[in-house]
Amino acid sequence: MSSPVEELLNRSQRLGADPRNTNFAGGNASAKGTAVDPATGSDVELMWVKGSGGDLGTLTEAGLAVLRLDRLRALTGVYPGVEREDEMVAAFEFCAFGKGGAAPSIDTTMHGLVEAAHVDHLHPDAGIAIAAAADGEELTRRIFGDRVVWVPWRRPGFQLGLDIAAIKAENPQAIGCILGGHGITAWADTSAQCEANSLEIIRTAEAYIAEHGKPEPFGSVLPGYEALPEEERRARAAALFPIIRGLASTDVRQVGHFTDTPEVLDFLSRAEHPRLAALGTSCPDHFLRTKVVPMVLDLPAGAPFEEAVGRLRERHAAYREEYRAYYERHAVPGSPAMRGADPAIVLVPGVGMFSFGKDKQTARVAGEFYLNAINVMRGAEAVSAYAPIPEVEKFRIEYWELEDAKLRRLPAPKPLAGRIALVTGGGSGIGAATARRLAAEGACVVVADRDLAAAEKVAAELGARAYRPSDVAIAAGVDVTDEEQIAAAFRETVLAFGGVDLIVNNAGLSLSRSLLETTVQDWDLQHDVMARGSFLVSRESARIMIDQGMGGDIVSISSKDSVFAGPDNVAYGAAKADQAHQVRLLAAELGEHGIRVNGVNPAHGRRTLLKREVLPEHVAAAVFALTGGDLSLTTGLHIPVDAGVAAAFLR
Numbered sequence: 001m002s003s004p005v006e007e008l009l010n011r012s013q014r015l016g017a018d019p020r021n022t023n024f025a026g027g028n029a030s031a032k033g034t035a036v037d038p039a040t041g042s043d044v045e046l047m048w049v050k051g052s053g054g055d056l057g058t059l060t061e062a063g064l065a066v067l068r069l070d071r072l073r074a075l076t077g078v079y080p081g082v083e084r085e086d087e088m089v090a091a092f093e094f095c096a097f098g099k100g101g102a103a104p105s106i107d108t109t110m111h112g113l114v115e116a117a118h119v120d121h122l123h124p125d126a127g128i129a130i131a132a133a134a135d136g137e138e139l140t141r142r143i144f145g146d147r148v149v150w151v152p153w154r155r156p157g158f159q160l161g162l163d164i165a166a167i168k169a170e171n172p173q174a175i176g177c178i179l180g181g182h183g184i185t186a187w188a189d190t191s192a193q194c195e196a197n198s199l200e201i202i203r204t205a206e207a208y209i210a211e212h213g214k215p216e217p218f219g220s221v222l223p224g225y226e227a228l229p230e231e232e233r234r235a236r237a238a239a240l241f242p243i244i245r246g247l248a249s250t251d252v253r254q255v256g257h258f259t260d261t262p263e264v265l266d267f268l269s270r271a272e273h274p275r276l277a278a279l280g281t282s283c284p285d286h287f288l289r290t291k292v293v294p295m296v297l298d299l300p301a302g303a304p305f306e307e308a309v310g311r312l313r314e315r316h317a318a319y320r321e322e323y324r325a326y327y328e329r330h331a332v333p334g335s336p337a338m339r340g341a342d343p344a345i346v347l348v349p350g351v352g353m354f355s356f357g358k359d360k361q362t363a364r365v366a367g368e369f370y371l372n373a374i375n376v377m378r379g380a381e382a383v384s385a386y387a388p389i390p391e392v393e394k395f396r397i398e399y400w401e402l403e404d405a406k407l408r409r410l411p412a413p414k415p416l417a418g419r420i421a422l423v424t425g426g427g428s429g430i431g432a433a434t435a436r437r438l439a440a441e442g443a444c445v446v447v448a449d450r451d452l453a454a455a456e457k458v459a460a461e462l463g464a465r466a467y468r469p470s471d472v473a474i475a476a477g478v479d480v481t482d483e484e485q486i487a488a489a490f491r492e493t494v495l496a497f498g499g500v501d502l503i504v505n506n507a508g509l510s511l512s513r514s515l516l517e518t519t520v521q522d523w524d525l526q527h528d529v530m531a532r533g534s535f536l537v538s539r540e541s542a543r544i545m546i547d548q549g550m551g552g553d554i555v556s557i558s559s560k561d562s563v564f565a566g567p568d569n570v571a572y573g574a575a576k577a578d579q580a581h582q583v584r585l586l587a588a589e590l591g592e593h594g595i596r597v598n599g600v601n602p603a604h605g606r607r608t609l610l611k612r613e614v615l616p617e618h619v620a621a622a623v624f625a626l627t628g629g630d631l632s633l634t635t636g637l638h639i640p641v642d643a644g645v646a647a648a649f650l651r
């Protein structure tokens with residue numbers, strides 16, 4: 001027989017794996033059972049509940065909190081009332097069994113006080129559609145009879161836990177409830193029955209909406225707002241993304257994610273999208289990721305590019321003002337300081353949705369949550385009218401001390417967090433080592449190489465431990481001598497992450513030949529890859545960096561041979577000298593945009609001052625030293641990484 005913990009983990013993972021049931025890191029689940037108290041040798045009643053901020057789909061035992069039920073239940077005796085309900089969170093620490101595990105879910109009271117061995121709280125789109133419908137209470141009765149009970153909106157916490165426990169006690173026939181504006185809760189005495197009850201509520205709501213919903217809940221198609229053809233749409237998205245990313249990073253640097261699924265494009269093509277978008281999202285987990293409202297471009301899909309850019313800038317300025325006004329309308333003494341005023345979701349009719357976050361996963365998840373919100377609005381409008389929770393309640397969640405505590409528990413950002421790097425020749429040697437180092441320091445990395453298979457191998461290695469490998473690194477096949485391939489690689493980079501901040505011009509090759517043996521082909525190839533290649537990659541990246549307006553870094557991996565004169569090296573040394581001088585020229589030209597241009601001069605050989613071997617990792621360390629933040633006022637510099645070659649000293 002499985003233990004309550006095994007049952008809880010298996011149930012949580014199954015429910016959390018299906019996005020129709022709940023969203024990433026949304027919802028929570030619990031199980032009650034007994035264990036031996038090592039201090040007394042007697043049985044003790046315990047509850048295992050998901051840790052706050054954890055994800056059901058990937059829940060492990062380390063992500064659970066373990067509490068003593070007798071003490072948890074006793075808290076009702078010291079509860080000071082709804083005005084001071086947040087104080088009860090500190091009391092959970094005194095209910096911990098042993099070390100207590102993870103910080104317990106915000107919904108711990110509900111899980112503890114509901115008289116059932118197993119409880120699930122989920123955020124299914126169909127359930128929230130009913131929960132956020134204007135007549136949600138009446139719909140709940142019509143759809144579920146007395147099997148599922150309506151609970152009006154209340155912010156999660158001790159009082160909501162008490163309310164739901166009372167409703168369960170008063171309705172012994174009920175299998176769960178719809179939580180107004182928020183989601184669903186289901187309960188049962190066995191784990192299997194609890195899971196079945198959760199699924200019954202979700203699938204019944206889905207079936208009701210499908211059967212009784214009106215066919216065009218978002219209204220008719222607005223002429224001119226239809227999706228652009230795919231190629232045109234993607235080209236437009238790639239051109240707009242760096243500009244939008246720059247706007248969305250006004251307060252804090254953001255990484256981006258782009259979604260142009262049919263659901264998004266359909267929503268943006270319909271007459272009701274401006275009204276519905278302005279109502280904002282309803283489920284707390286949605287707006288915590290998407291902000292209370294998205295920013296919407298109010299122009300048709302085919303509007304001239306410059307007009308669209310101008311209007312985006314205006315909409316962004318207005319968004320920031322409205323966000324500040326929202327904060328000022330609702331902030332009370334003791335509210336946390338205003339966080340960034342930039343949008344997390346930017347909707348562009350005909351093109352798609354641009355979502356933003358401090359890293360790629362957060363940006364992607366924000367987009368997934370807005371997709372959930374679109375599904376919720378569609379469902380609610382299909383059977384009723386969409387009526388999200390009031391704005392003041394959204395503020396009470398967004399700036400809630402307990403949500404702030406979740407943010408404070410997050411690990412400190414790494415030095416390159418939020419930065420997007422592209423490394424040419426990233427499939428091997430110095431390029432691969434640099435890609436590894438930049439990813440380890442928190443950057444999103446595009447491993448670019450002529451050998452796509454090698455680039456893919458390195459990108460896969462970088463993303464191997466991530467929830468979604470492409471949140472960390474992607475591969476791009478690119479020959480740096482080919483302008484078209486470079487432009488395509490940057491389009492891919494922009495569509496994957498929103499722009500680019502850090503370029504490493506590393507692609508290169510060395511053919512050691514005397515002057516008389518050097519062919520025109522030898523000369524051209526080395527100049528094409530290293531001198532022309534660096535120029536083309538720098539030019540394309542600078543276009544994007546200037547559009548973003550967020551500065552940037554260009555680092556060229558040159559060589560000691562750019563300054564050292566020796567035999568049998570005319571083509572390579574001259575190409576490296578060209579590449580090295582580009583560093584100084586571009587540093588002089590791009591400084592006004594906050595773009596720093598630096599170089600690294602590696603060398604190999606035994607006759608060095610330090611008598612040490614120079615490894616790719618030493619070169620990667622120099623790239624990080626130049627870009628990691630400590631040398632932020634340095635530009636036009638070459639760092640030698642050669643173990644000491646006096647003849648290559650820079651003057």
Ligand SMILES: C[C@H](O)[C@H](O)[C@@H](O)C(=O)COP(=O)(O)O
Nearest residue numbers: 026027028052053054105106284
């Ligand atoms: C905003 C609330 O914290 C959220 O909707 C809550 O009800 C939830 O589902 C997840 O909270 P955890 O604290 O369990 O992560």
